[in-house]
Amino acid sequence: MPPVRRNILLNPGPATTTDSVKYAQVVPDICPREKEFGQLMEYVAAELTRLVADTDRYAAVLFSGSGTAAVESIISSAVGDDEVVIINNGAYGKRMCDIARTYGIKFREFKSSPYEAVNLSDLEQFIRTSSDSISHLAVVHHETTTGLLNDIEAIGQLCSKYRIIMIVDAMSSFAAVPISMKSMHIGYLAASSNKNLQGMAGISFCIANKELLEDLRQVKPRSYYLNLYDQYDYFSSNGQMRFTPPVQTIYALKQAIEELRREGVAQRYERYCKSWETLIGGLNIFGLKHLVKESDHSKLLTTIVEPDCELYDFNEMHDFFYERGFTIYPGKLGELKTFRIANIGDITSKDIEAFLELLRDYLVSINFLKKGE
Ligand SMILES: Cc1ncc(COP(=O)(O)O)c(C=O)c1O
Incomplete structure (x- = not known):
């Protein structure tokens, strides 16, 4: 059977599935x-x-x-x-x-x-x-x-x-x-x-x-x-x-x-954790804050504080990613403006690296990051 177009779902489920x-x-x-x-x-x-x-x-x-x-x-x-x-x-x-x-x-x-x-x-x-x-x-x-x-x-x-x-x-x-x-x-x-x-x-x-x-x-x-x-x-x-x-x-x-x-449950969690570590590494480089300290964190979903930047708009950022095959998710906290990225499903740290590359492009486009940063 032909491969199905692969979308990377970074919402916390339904998650990306295998073609099988x-x-x-x-x-x-x-x-x-x-x-x-x-x-x-x-x-x-x-x-x-x-x-x-x-x-x-x-x-x-x-x-x-x-x-x-x-x-x-x-x-x-x-x-x-x-x-x-x-x-x-x-x-x-x-x-x-x-x-x-x-x-x-x-x-x-x-x-x-x-x-x-x-x-x-x-x-x-x-x-x-x-x-x-x-x-x-x-x-x-x-x-x-x-x-x-x-x-x-x-x-x-x-x-x-x-x-x-x-x-x-x-x-x-x-x-x-x-x-x-x-x-x-x-x-x-x-x-x-x-x-x-x-x-x-x-x-x-x-x-x-x-x-x-x-x-x-x-x-x-x-x-x-x-x-x-x-x-x-x-x-x-x-x-x-x-x-x-x-x-x-x-x-x-x-x-x-x-x-x-x-795959095994432990190995699946290990794969997810590797993706999470990749994600956190990228967020730290971009200067984006996230909530929940590591010892209390699931390492499956991260709540990220929205960039403090005039041109930032969650819906525009969502569409930017969606057009490129990635789905991101809005925050669910009343008091703090956040968005969420889950790293579950049939994805690997390579997909998270690709996500981070795009995130860099988006952050440059709204002048939150300078080109080459
Ligand atoms: C912890 C938790 N409980 C319950 C639900 C509700 O699941 P559903 O939206 O499938 O009804 C969710 C969905 O994300 C969840 O994360």
């Missing part, structure tokens, strides 16, 4: 209720689980939908009448608060800086003041708003100490930053097909401890489509999703998982 993943979608038509398709989904669910846990004790529950579907499913299905502590240190922590509010779920918001690590003694104090009524704690692993990587291992230890079930939105860390659900005390984890997995958009999934999933039978359902227990139960009994799955996306996901297994 794109072409894996070209398959004979099949009814997803067929046994053959059920086996494909069982394979995909088991392989996703295996990336972070053992398949005897943990299971993946797939939904058709973007990543928010899995987060919403967990929050609306897992938290009963007790309270959930939600760590809000960026747009995706805030989104979990919005979800809880929508469903009338009792939650306590623990606000923290989007650029700095969570203060664990403040968090413990926060939990201790009302630990009797708290059943769950929800945290975003990699806050894609800024690139901040929350220390879920340490937060998991606190959860274990206070017998709280931890929910982790691992949307933009899964399949790159190593995760072990058991040793990190993660009860539920949410992620999707189109970020570090390098698959197509359309599948969102929750990986959870099977005992917790079984216990959900007792929680009064709040959502019909996103009911986590029903989706788990139906899939375990029938090898099917309750509703029509995105058939071709799942074939692409199988291919993406096989490519990930070939």
Whole structure:
């Protein structure tokens, strides 16, 4: 099959994919209720689980939908009448608060800086003041708003100490930053097909401890489509999703998982980190500031302070890159003017070098840099 035009997506997912993943979608038509398709989904669910846990004790529950579907499913299905502590240190922590509010779920918001690590003694104090009524704690692993990587291992230890079930939105860390659900005390984890997995958009999934999933039978359902227990139960009994799955996306996901297994999660993260180091090297040369210090950084996405320059315009810069095959992303912080560059997907440090060359050209064109600088 002919190669597909290669676009370098520097937005934080959907990420650049290989042609083999794109072409894996070209398959004979099949009814997803067929046994053959059920086996494909069982394979995909088991392989996703295996990336972070053992398949005897943990299971993946797939939904058709973007990543928010899995987060919403967990929050609306897992938290009963007790309270959930939600760590809000960026747009995706805030989104979990919005979800809880929508469903009338009792939650306590623990606000923290989007650029700095969570203060664990403040968090413990926060939990201790009302630990009797708290059943769950929800945290975003990699806050894609800024690139901040929350220390879920340490937060998991606190959860274990206070017998709280931890929910982790691992949307933009899964399949790159190593995760072990058991040793990190993660009860539920949410992620999707189109970020570090390098698959197509359309599948969102929750990986959870099977005992917790079984216990959900007792929680009064709040959502019909996103009911986590029903989706788990139906899939375990029938090898099917309750509703029509995105058939071709799942074939692409199988291919993406096989490519990930070939590369290895640690090696994929190493490749991403090399791209990040190249990016940071270039930004430093150009005098562009970025947020979040290295020890708290995911090395997957960087929030860059916009150049202080009269001719600078994000939309113009976006179009400049887009015309040249690169997609960049706006910032998501109200108080600071920023833009974002992700270094995930099927790209290498060579692509980042090419991006930096173009960035230099753009910065020269707006008189932020002098020619030859
Ligand atoms: C940490 C995190 N959570 C949730 C989401 C939401 O995913 P989606 O836009 O696929 O619904 C994203 C998307 O970027 C994310 O980065």
